[in-house]
Amino acid sequence: MAPRDPPSESTERNAPSVEKAFQEAPSEMVAEILAGELHLSPRPARPHTRVASRLGILIGGPFWLGRGGPGGWVILYEPELHLGPRPDKLVPDLVGWRRERMPDALEGEETLAHYDLPPDWVCEVLSERTRRVDKGPKMRIYAREGVRHVWHVDPLARTLDIFRLEGSHWLLVDSFSQEARVRAEPFEAIELELSLLWAD
Numbered sequence: 745m746a747p748r749d750p751p752s753e754s755t756e757r758n759a760p761s762v763e764k765a766f767q768e769a770p771s772e773m774v775a776e777i778l779a780g781e782l783h784l785s786p787r788p789a790r791p792h793t794r795v796a797s798r799l800g801i802l803i804g805g806p807f808w809l810g811r812g813g814p815g816g817w818v819i820l821y822e823p824e825l826h827l828g829p830r831p832d833k834l835v836p837d838l839v840g841w842r843r844e845r846m847p848d849a850l851e852g853e854e855t856l857a858h859y860d861l862p863p864d865w866v867c868e869v870l871s872e873r874t875r876r877v878d879k880g881p882k883m884r885i886y887a888r889e890g891v892r893h894v895w896h897v898d899p900l901a902r903t904l905d906i907f908r909l910e911g912s913h914w915l916l917v918d919s920f921s922q923e924a925r926v927r928a929e930p931f932e933a934i935e936l937e938l939s940l941l942w943a944d
Contacts, residue, residue: 756780756830757829757830758777758780758830758831759780762777762780762781762782763777765782766782766833769782769784770784772786772787773785773786773787774786774787774788774835775833775835776832776833776834776835776877777830777831777832777833778832778834778877778881778882778885779830779832779881779884779885780830783877785873785874785877786873788837788869788871789871791899791900792837792869792871792899794899795869795897795899795941795942796821796822796837796838796867796869796897797821798940798941798943799838799867799869799897799941800819800821800838802936802937802940802941803819803838803840803931803936804819806931806933806934807819807840807931807933807934808840812934813933813934814933815843816842816843816844817840817841817842817843817864817865818840818841818843818846819838819839819840820838820839820840820859821837821838822835822836822837822838823835823836823839823858823859824857824858824859825839825858825859825860825862825863826858826859826860827860827862827885827888827889828885828888828889831860832885833858834882834885836863836866836867836868836882837867837868837869837897838866838867839863839865839866839867840863840864840865840866840930841861841863841864842864845861845864846861862886862889862890862891863891864891864892864893864930865891865892865893865894865895865930865931866886866891866893866894866895867894867895867896867897868882868894868895868896868897869897869898869899870896870897870898870899871899878896879896883907883914886909887909887912887913887914890909891909892908892909892930893906893907893908893909893929893930894907894909894914895907895928897941899941899942901921902921902922902938902941902942903919903920903921904919904920904921904924904926904928904938904941905918905919905920906918906919906920906928906929908929917929920938921938922938922939922942923937923938923939924938925937925938926938
């Protein structure tokens, strides 16, 4: 991805009509507010859901549960993130926080459903319906909020792209495809078998 500067921080709030439309979005749609605009996407298709679920298992076991890996992370599937002063409201496919930044991921029953702490790692599973948003406005928001690592997984092309935030720019660290066995930051402590993501 070509380096680009994130937009300057805006103190403008989301329009009440946008917030209302977000709250009233049909349950079968994924609603997000990005830079003040409402985006509605259908629920993910089967290849998307399968790959995201498998990746959550492969990463979550060693890094969240500490089974076969170092632990030290909180890994969540499709959390709602509220980031920045508007706020932008995003639903990434997978996110991770280093445990020391989020010592109590569950908190209490009265805790809000969304998270306003920027994650350390985000994974977006690309589809034709979400590719433009995942690669454009969401990447700019993640850069602005200081998310250090972003992965893009394409289940149809069978590729994994690894991005690292360098200052205010995204650096494409590596690209992997098909059946590769990889050690991908920030989870280099384990070898990830990409073939397990694409298997039926």
